[in-house]
Amino acid sequence: MDKKRDISMAVIKRLPKYYRHLAELLRNDVDRISSKELSDKIGFTASQIRQDFNCFGGFGQQGYGYNVKELYNEIGKILGTDKEYNTIIVGAGNIGQAIANYSRFEKVGFNLKGIFDTNPKLIGVRIKDIEIEDVDNIDAFLSKNSVDIGIICVPANTAQKIADLFVSNGIKGIWNFAPVDLDVPEDVSVENVHLLESMLTLVYLMNEQKAK
Amino acid sequence: MDKKRDISMAVIKRLPKYYRHLAELLRNDVDRISSKELSDKIGFTASQIRQDFNCFGGFGQQGYGYNVKELYNEIGKILGTDKEYNTIIVGAGNIGQAIANYSRFEKVGFNLKGIFDTNPKLIGVRIKDIEIEDVDNIDAFLSKNSVDIGIICVPANTAQKIADLFVSNGIKGIWNFAPVDLDVPEDVSVENVHLLESMLTLVYLMNEQKAK
DNA sequence: TAGATTGTTAATCGATTAACAATC
DNA sequence: TAGATTGTTAATCGATTAACAATC
Numbered sequence: 527m528d529k530k531r532d533i534s535m536a537v538i539k540r541l542p543k544y545y546r547h548l549a550e551l552l553r554n555d556v557d558r559i560s561s562k563e564l565s566d567k568i569g570f571t572a573s574q575i576r577q578d579f580n581c582f583g584g585f586g587q588q589g590y591g592y593n594v595k596e597l598y599n600e601i602g603k604i605l606g607t608d609k610e611y612n613t614i615i616v617g618a619g620n621i622g623q624a625i626a627n628y629s630r631f632e633k634v635g636f637n638l639k640g641i642f643d644t645n646p647k648l649i650g651v652r653i654k655d656i657e658i659e660d661v662d663n664i665d666a667f668l669s670k671n672s673v674d675i676g677i678i679c680v681p682a683n684t685a686q687k688i689a690d691l692f693v694s695n696g697i698k699g700i701w702n703f704a705p706v707d708l709d710v711p712e713d714v715s716v717e718n719v720h721l722l723e724s725m726l727t728l729v730y731l732m733n734e735q736k737a738k
Numbered sequence: 739m740d741k742k743r744d745i746s747m748a749v750i751k752r753l754p755k756y757y758r759h760l761a762e763l764l765r766n767d768v769d770r771i772s773s774k775e776l777s778d779k780i781g782f783t784a785s786q787i788r789q790d791f792n793c794f795g796g797f798g799q800q801g802y803g804y805n806v807k808e809l810y811n812e813i814g815k816i817l818g819t820d821k822e823y824n825t826i827i828v829g830a831g832n833i834g835q836a837i838a839n840y841s842r843f844e845k846v847g848f849n850l851k852g853i854f855d856t857n858p859k860l861i862g863v864r865i866k867d868i869e870i871e872d873v874d875n876i877d878a879f880l881s882k883n884s885v886d887i888g889i890i891c892v893p894a895n896t897a898q899k900i901a902d903l904f905v906s907n908g909i910k911g912i913w914n915f916a917p918v919d920l921d922v923p924e925d926v927s928v929e930n931v932h933l934l935e936s937m938l939t940l941v942y943l944m945n946e947q948k949a950k
Numbered sequence: 951t952a953g954a955t956t957g958t959t960a961a962t963c964g965a966t967t968a969a970c971a972a973t974c
Numbered sequence: 975t976a977g978a979t980t981g982t983t984a985a986t987c988g989a990t991t992a993a994c995a996a997t998c
Contacts (some may be wrong), residue, residue, distance in 0.1 A: 533946075534988075534989070536795040536945070536988090536989065536990090537989095538939060538942055539939060539944060542932070542934070542935035542936075542939060543919075543932075543937075545938065546917060546932075546934075546935065549948075560954085560955060560956085561955075561956075564796060567954080568919075571948070571990075571991065572955095573990075573991050573992065573993095573994095574989090574990060576955090576956065576990075577957090577958090577959065577989090577990080577991090579956095580958075581955090581956095584956075584957060586899060586955075586956050586957080586996045587952045587955080587956070587997090587998060588954075588955055588956040588957080588997045589953070589955050589956075589997070589998045590868055590955070590956085590998065591952080591954090591955065591956080592956090604942070604946075605938050605941060605942045605945075606938075606941040606942060606944070606945040607938065607941070612940065618930070620835070620836035620837075620839040620840055621836050621840070623836065624832035624833050624835065624836035625832075625933075626833040628933070629835070630807070630917075630934055631934070631937065634938075636935065636937065640974060667793055671762050673969090674944070675940065675941075677945075696985070698947065698948070699940050699941070699943070699944040701936070701937060701940055701942075705758060705842075707780075707781070711949050713950075714947075715940055715943035715944045715946075715947055716940075717936055717937070717939050717940035717943065718760075719931065719933065719936055720754070720755075721840070721841055721842075721845065721931065722754070722758075722765075722843070723754035723755060723758065724841065724913070724929055724931055725848065725913060726753070726754040726757065726817050726818075726819065726846075727750060727751060727753075727926055727929050727930070728887065728911050728912075728913055728927055728928075728929035729818040729819070729823065729887075729911070730750055730753060730816070730817050730818060731750070731911070731927035731929065732818070732886070732887075732910050732911040732927045733817075733818040734745075734927075735910065735926075735927055736910070738925075746964075746965070748964090748966090749965095754954075756992085767980075772979060772980085774979080783966075783967065783968095784965060784966050784969075784975080784979095785968065785969095786965090788958065788979090788980065788981065788982085789965090789966080789967090789981090789982090791980095791981095792980090792981060792982075796980075796981060796982050797983080798973060798979075798995070799973090799979085800972070800973045800974045800979055800980040800981075801973070801974045801977070801978045801979050802974065802978080803978090803979065804980090811983075842983075876996070888990075940978085952978085953998105954997100954998090955977100955996105955998085956995105956996085956997080957978090957981080957995095957997095958994090958995090958996095959992105959994090959995095960991105960992085960993080960994100961989070961990105961991080961992070961993090962989100962990080962991070962992085962996100963988105963989085963991080964987105964988090964989080964990085964996095965986100965987085965988080966985105966986080966987070966988085967979105967984105967985080967986070967987080968983105968984085968985070968986085969980095969982100969983085969984080970981105970982090970983090971980105971982090971983095971984090972979105972980085972981080972982095973978100973979090973980080973989085974977105974978090974979085974980085974986090
């Protein structure tokens with residue numbers, strides 16, 4: 527486990543992409559791959575790929591390359607996909623509902639346990655066999671159920687309040703879709719999906735291209 | 739315009755965050771801010787903030803700091819929010835519908851002009867006064883309408899086909915939600931939102947914390 | 951064994967931070 | 975003017991790339 531320490535964020539952000547490409551190779555029945563071949567496919571340099579993998583120990587074999595299945599499993603373990611995670615969604619608007627219905631997550635071990643909203647029109651509605659509950663019930667729900675990840679899909683002005691609620695109930699992972707930077711203790715991990723910022727990045731890149 | 743050249747991706751990715759924080763300051767009627775104060779709020783170092791802004795020219799005033807309104811407008815211009823953009827969404831599933839209904843985009847100048855899907859049950863359905871059309875109509879639609887940004891919300895296996903369709907019709911910006919790396923000419927910009935990868939990053943960070 | 955490719959060290963490159971002169 | 979804070983150069987830090995010995 528100690529190996530995991532001091533891994534740079536640059537490496538961490540590349541891991542899921544390796545994982546995705548290896549899953550694809552696996553589906554295509556590819557047994558082995560060299561860092562050079564993976565480089566051609568994924569776009570990182572072969573040197574970087576070898577450096578990245580060696581942060582976690584040597585998965586390859588000189589003269590041969592990497593065994594796809596083994597590498598896929600190793601990276602899965604590093605990422606934590608060998609475990610299951612219980613999640614709840616707070617905010618059952620457009621994004622919240624889309625995430626709730628997004629079936630790819632279940633397949634990878636994310637189990638949605640609850641959906642919450644403040645809107646009386648939504649409370650009681652069922653999404654995927656889960657009845658949307660009042661946000662006021664979150665505290666009680668979390669004291670009875672073990673939840674690993676809280677997903678925030680509420681507007682910016684209430685997001686911090688929800689995050690505080692998560693933190694006070696011992697949730698250690700927050701997936702945040704609200705356009706704010708959440709303030710949480712350092713042992714709580716936050717991953718943001720800032721859609722408008724992503725769109726603005728695209729617009730910048732387009733205008734930059736046009737100027738060339 | 740030449741100033742824009744050679745701006746590193748690290749800087750570009752920070753611009754939307756500056757823009758969001760400045761919008762908030764503006765809403766709170768803050769007139770001026772120093773790099774030090776902005777640093778406390780946004781989390782980047784004061785030095786980095788000044789470096790970033792100076793990539794585009796000096797927006798500040800010695801001894802005073804930055805005028806919030808002016809800085810907000812300047813960054814808006816750099817990002818391209820002073821213009822409007824026509825968009826279409828291909829794939830009217832969970833994510834596609836959520837994006838279509840996400841009202842924050844309209845406010846910032848993104849105008850949704852069309853939604854396309856292959857599912858006969860969805861074709862003809864109206865979302866926000868826009869009737870979902872058959873994907874087969876995209877070509878004809880694009881030859882008649884000026885579209886700046888194509889949004890891909892289809893499954894992985896058809897995403898590249900849609901991207902090709904966009905490219906052949908002169909679209910220069912693609913916002914991609916499909917879990918694939920699209921292959922496009924270099925004058926076409928792609929911004930990815932890879933939800934599963936974002937979630938896996940969160941899971942890694944949580945497990946790393948636990949190991950400490 | 952010979953060839954191929956890793957694991958790993960060293961060199962380079964780029965991004966961040968520190969420092970301070972310029973100046974409002 | 976004195977104080978404050980930028981703009982900018984120099985120093986540091988970290989990440990990527992190159993090179994090659996180890997070894998399958």
